[in-house]
Amino acid sequence: MPENSIPKEAAFQIINDELMLDGKPRLNLASFVTTWMEPECDKLIMDSINKNYVDMDEYPVTTELQNRCVNIIAHLFNAPLGESEAAVGVGTVGSSEAIMLAGLAFKRKWQNKRKAEGKPHDKPNIVTGANVQVCWEKFARYFEVELKEVKLSEDYYVMDPVKAVEMVDENTICVAAILGSTLNGEFEDVKLLNDLLVEKNKITGWDTPIHVDAASGGFIAPFLWPELEWDFRLPLVKSINVSGHKYGLVYAGVGWVIWRSKEDLPEELIFHINYLGTDQPTFTLNFSKGSSQIIAQYYQLIRLGYEGYRNVMENCHENAMMLKEGLEKTGRFKIVSKDIGVPVVAFSLKNKSWGHDEFEIAETLRRFGWIVPAYTMPADAKHITVLRVVIREDFSRTLAERLVHDITRVLHELDSLPAKLSSAKISVKQEENGKINGTVEGKNGTTVVIKKTATETQREITNYWKNFVTAKKSSRNKIC
Numbered sequence: 520m521p522e523n524s525i526p527k528e529a530a531f532q533i534i535n536d537e538l539m540l541d542g543k544p545r546l547n548l549a550s551f552v553t554t555w556m557e558p559e560c561d562k563l564i565m566d567s568i569n570k571n572y573v574d575m576d577e578y579p580v581t582t583e584l585q586n587r588c589v590n591i592i593a594h595l596f597n598a599p600l601g602e603s604e605a606a607v608g609v610g611t612v613g614s615s616e617a618i619m620l621a622g623l624a625f626k627r628k629w630q631n632k633r634k635a636e637g638k639p640h641d642k643p644n645i646v647t648g649a650n651v652q653v654c655w656e657k658f659a660r661y662f663e664v665e666l667k668e669v670k671l672s673e674d675y676y677v678m679d680p681v682k683a684v685e686m687v688d689e690n691t692i693c694v695a696a697i698l699g700s701t702l703n704g705e706f707e708d709v710k711l712l713n714d715l716l717v718e719k720n721k722i723t724g725w726d727t728p729i730h731v732d733a734a735s736g737g738f739i740a741p742f743l744w745p746e747l748e749w750d751f752r753l754p755l756v757k758s759i760n761v762s763g764h765k766y767g768l769v770y771a772g773v774g775w776v777i778w779r780s781k782e783d784l785p786e787e788l789i790f791h792i793n794y795l796g797t798d799q800p801t802f803t804l805n806f807s808k809g810s811s812q813i814i815a816q817y818y819q820l821i822r823l824g825y826e827g828y829r830n831v832m833e834n835c836h837e838n839a840m841m842l843k844e845g846l847e848k849t850g851r852f853k854i855v856s857k858d859i860g861v862p863v864v865a866f867s868l869k870n871k872s873w874g875h876d877e878f879e880i881a882e883t884l885r886r887f888g889w890i891v892p893a894y895t896m897p898a899d900a901k902h903i904t905v906l907r908v909v910i911r912e913d914f915s916r917t918l919a920e921r922l923v924h925d926i927t928r929v930l931h932e933l934d935s936l937p938a939k940l941s942s943a944k945i946s947v948k949q950e951e952n953g954k955i956n957g958t959v960e961g962k963n964g965t966t967v968v969i970k971k972t973a974t975e976t977q978r979e980i981t982n983y984w985k986n987f988v989t990a991k992k993s994s995r996n997k998i999c
Contacts, residue, residue, distance in 0.1 A: 542890050548908045548922075549892040551701075551735055551765040551861075555913040560818045563811070564770070570810035572610075575792070575799055581810045582799070584817040585610045588763075591820050593777045595741050596733075596750040596759050607784055608777035609802055610763075610813050614734035615654040616804050617760035617776035621730050622658045622692075624758065624778070627785045629692040638689075646686045647695040648678025649897040650702050652734070655695060664692065670899040676855065677705050680712040684719055693728050693757070698749055699736030702896060702905070703856040704863030706736055709749040709756070716755055728757040728783075734774070735861045737761030742829040743836060744859060757783045763816045766861075768823070768831065768912060773812035831912050835862040838919045839910040845923030851930060855905055862910040867903060874938020877904045880929055887925045 544554035556564075567581070575582045586605070593606030600606055611617040626643050633640035644665035647655055651668070659666035669682045677700050687694060694716065696709045709731055720726055731749060733740075738761060740747050750756060756779065763773035778784045789800045823831065839862035846852045846866055856865040868877060881893035896903045908922065 543888060545913050546888050547890045548914070549890050551762070551909050551911075552771045553764055553768050554770075554911065556768070556770060556815065556819075557822070560815050560822075563818055564815050565811075567811045567814050568809060572808050572810040572813065573806050578810060581813060585813050588813065588816050588820060589775065589777065592737075592761065592775050596737070596777060598751045598777060598779060606777060607779075607781050608775060610816075611760075611774040611776060611803065612772060612805060612808055613764060613774040614652075614732070614760045614762045615657070615774070617774045618654050618730075618732060619658050619661075619804055620802060621758040621760055621776050621778075622662065622664065624784050624788060625692040625728065625730065626662065626664060627788055628783070629690075631785065642690050643692045644688070644690050645693055645695055646683050646691055648683070648697065648700075648707065649899070650677055650700045651695065651697060651732070652701050655732075665690075667691075668898075671897055673900055673903060674855075676700065676703050676896060676900065677707045680708050680715055683712060684715040687716070687719060687725075687727050689723070689725060691725075691727050693730045695730050695732055696749075698731055698733040698740060699861040701735070702894075703865040703907070704735070704861035704909075705857045706740065706747070706749065706860050709753060710747075713753040713755045720755075727755075729753070729755045731756055731759045733759050734762040735765050738766035738768070738828065739832050739861055742825070742832045747859075751779050763812065766832065766835075767816060768819045768828075769812055769815045771812075772809065773816055832862075835910045835912065835914070838862070838914060838916055839864050841916060842908060842910065842919045842923060845920070846926070849923075849927060849930065855903075856907075863907060864910070865905050865907040867905050875933045875936070877906050879933060880926070881906060883929045883932065884925060887928075889922060889925060 544550075547554065570578050570581060572578070572581060572585075588610065589608040590600075590606045593600060593608060598606055609620070611620065622645070625645075629643055630640045642665065643663075644667050645655070645659065646667045646669070649668040649671050656666060658664065667686050669678045669686065671677070678696065683694055694712060696707045696712055698706050698709065700707070709729065713729060716727055716729065731737075733749075737759065740749060750759060758776060758778045760774060760776045761767065763769045763775060764771045767773070767775075784802070789802050792799050792801060840858070842864045843854055843856075843866075846864065847854065851869060852866040853869050854864065854866050856863050868880075877893040881891050884891050891906055891908055893904060893906050895901050896905065910919075
């Protein structure tokens with residue numbers, strides 16, 4: 520902290536100048552998080568940015584708007600509610616908190632049942648796929664629950680319901696299914712999981728439930744594939760989380776968790792406050808939080824309605840299909856995402872002996888402003904590297920066409936460069952085999968064999984690479 524104050528204009532300019540070095544949010548194709556909202560909603564956010572949501576006595580209307588959001592989302596997920604029955608749910612700081620709350624409810628309900636039966640209750644576990652988001656690993660570690668992961672395999676990058684049910688035992692507090700995998704946007708087969716688990720519960724006498732992590736897909740499936748059964752229409756689905764700041768179309772900082780009924784949320788986890796003169800139940804991990812994102816979520820729900828959300832999701836899906844077709848036309852990529860799922864296009868190189876990889880493509884694309892992540896798949900599929908493009912509301916058809924054009928330019932550029940990795944591998948292999956790396960002419964016309972060390976070989980490759988790239992840049996920047 521500086522000793523003295525500075526003018527507000529100077530402080531603003533210093534920070535503003537540094538922030539110019541950040542990437543542009545709309546070109547950040549790595550993120551599922553919303554990066555654009557209407558100016559009217561921006562104004563609502565700024566007008567309420569100083570409201571602390573927890574002060575329910577001071578801001579009762581904000582509390583009412585949250586309850587309305589919970590009811591709207593519960594009906595969207597086909598919760599079995601009576602005509603005047605209020606839904607059970609809460610707004611959270613993203614899906615991470617929502618998953619923590621849902622996991623705690625499952626753990627406490629399982630423990631209560633085991634205690635009543637006089638059985639051990641100290642080794643709970645959750646069955647998931649290895650493709651789950653890191654917040655599930657956090658929950659397991661923070662709250663001492665074993666995480667049993669179904670491994671992935673090549674060309675099958677989601678949890679296999681058959682293998683998942685096989686891993687279920689009497690200590691399983693729930694099976695977590697993903698509606699929209701972070702890796703490739705694919706929906707897991709919740710219907711098959713439910714049916715298999717119903718049969719196993721009948722045989723064993725257990726009542727193992729399902730939680731659906733619909734962080735990405737919860738605001739997509741109801742509008743694009745309303746007939747798809749993944750939600751509370753399935754009897755074993757007891758809770759669902761969804762991110763309002765993803766395809767709920769709100770800026771970062773809001774999520775939702777909905778329970779099937781009051782019986783699925785143990786009463787001892789709920790705290791009751793009476794700041795409003797009436798009982799107000801609350802179930803959150805944090806205390807203070809902003810009101811603006813909850814208000815923004817309510818704005819989107821009533822502004823867009825069912826028709827508006829469907830139009831947005833259809834447009835995202837069409838742009839994803841157009842991007843997919845453009846990538847397929849290059850002949851260089853294999854698409855690993857699915858047509859039914861989150862509007863994500865995940866793809867990997869067909870030719871693994873090309874000499875360049877997905878990480879080089881991602882790095883080169885940054886020169887054009889695009890942030891496209893490259894990553895390896897989890898255990899048992901780690902040899903697969905993938906590039907992923909998330910199609911959001913503000914990613915237009917024009918941008919999709921431009922991205923295909925720039926990816927094609929990157930491919931042509933890398934084609935003209937030497938295979939850096941291959942050259943290094945060849946040189947190292949020669950060194951390991953003791954092969955001749957070079958010769959010089961000695962006295963009396965004799966030939967002297969020179970063997971280079973691994974360090975010298977690597978340095979030579981690096982210098983050659985730098986000189987090649989410098990020459991390419993020099994020729995490109997010449998003025999005609």
